Amino acid sequence: MTKTAVITGASSGLGLEFVKLFAKDGYNLVVIARSEEKLLEIKKSYPNINVTVIPKDLSKPDAIKEIVHEMKKHDIKVDVLVNNAGFGLLGSFESLSVEQQLNMIQLNVSSLTELTYHLLPELKKSKSGKILNVASTAAFQPGPNMAVYYATKAFVLSFSEALAEELKEDSITVTTLCPGATKTNFSSVANVGNTKMFSNAMPSEIVAKQGYQALMRGKRVVITGRFNKVGALAAKFLPRQSAAKVAKLVMKEN
Numbered sequence: 001m002t003k004t005a006v007i008t009g010a011s012s013g014l015g016l017e018f019v020k021l022f023a024k025d026g027y028n029l030v031v032i033a034r035s036e037e038k039l040l041e042i043k044k045s046y047p048n049i050n051v052t053v054i055p056k057d058l059s060k061p062d063a064i065k066e067i068v069h070e071m072k073k074h075d076i077k078v079d080v081l082v083n084n085a086g087f088g089l090l091g092s093f094e095s096l097s098v099e100q101q102l103n104m105i106q107l108n109v110s111s112l113t114e115l116t117y118h119l120l121p122e123l124k125k126s127k128s129g130k131i132l133n134v135a136s137t138a139a140f141q142p143g144p145n146m147a148v149y150y151a152t153k154a155f156v157l158s159f160s161e162a163l164a165e166e167l168k169e170d171s172i173t174v175t176t177l178c179p180g181a182t183k184t185n186f187s188s189v190a191n192v193g194n195t196k197m198f199s200n201a202m203p204s205e206i207v208a209k210q211g212y213q214a215l216m217r218g219k220r221v222v223i224t225g226r227f228n229k230v231g232a233l234a235a236k237f238l239p240r241q242s243a244a245k246v247a248k249l250v251m252k253e254n
């Protein structure tokens, strides 16, 4: 039977690359993001698979309940969940609006947690349930001037690794993708395009492919790019205060 993958943030960047990879392997798709037009374009591009379009703002507290309701209504079974939607913001904690930072927590943390919770029973019914959560290399250390964003990604990594262990007996794998700077709309939304970190961003298709392969192999954590792997390792051994100083430096404008 044809498998189904649910992808959040499917309208651009890494999410759109995941769409291409799953579609190539013949998966049916449930695509979620705010931009309805872009999601409908995806549906049009893949006439040979079943693409369900659910336009939704995941930073709204009722969004997940509405998505789950919609999926139940259409009797959609789920084999793979890709929690990819997210955004960041550059700026000191006090200079950024509190509403935007709370929206970020709602999207990057709460909606990811809630969607995982509600789709877990379906994933358990699948013979090969898989979850891919998109964190970031931001997960490995505190991030001054992106404090809330880094904290949301630390949550995603910790939550996903714990869940991977909990779900081992159920044969569900949980993979966390930790990209470093990647060429997508993220940099313009977050206003980080001119920072040292983004001077050497990776192509999104390479990052998504590495995440997809790790997901299919059931790997727990994948960090993309050699430089990012070294950075994550260094963050493990440095005192937290020093790691925070390094993070502050790389987020400085060029």
Ligand SMILES: NC(=O)c1ccc[n+]([C@@H]2O[C@H](COP(=O)([O-])OP(=O)(O)OC[C@H]3O[C@@H](n4cnc5c(N)ncnc54)[C@H](OP(=O)(O)O)[C@@H]3O)[C@@H](O)[C@H]2O)c1
Pocket: 008, 009, 010, 011, 012, 013, 014, 015, 032, 033, 034, 035, 036, 038, 056, 057, 058, 059, 084, 085, 086, 087, 088, 107, 134, 135, 136, 137, 178, 179, 180, 181, 182, 183, 184, 185, 186, 187, 189
């Ligand atoms: N690019 C990087 O350098 C980088 C590095 C590390 C981690 N990441 C992570 O990678 C993930 C994907 O980001 P990206 O780099 O591909 O950036 P992107 O091109 O900006 O894509 C973000 C996706 O999330 C969706 N989205 C944003 N806000 C949403 C909301 N309120 N409700 C529903 N969907 C929403 C966007 O669609 P709509 O605008 O249509 O809603 C879009 O499809 C994020 O979790 C990000 O934190 C990115």
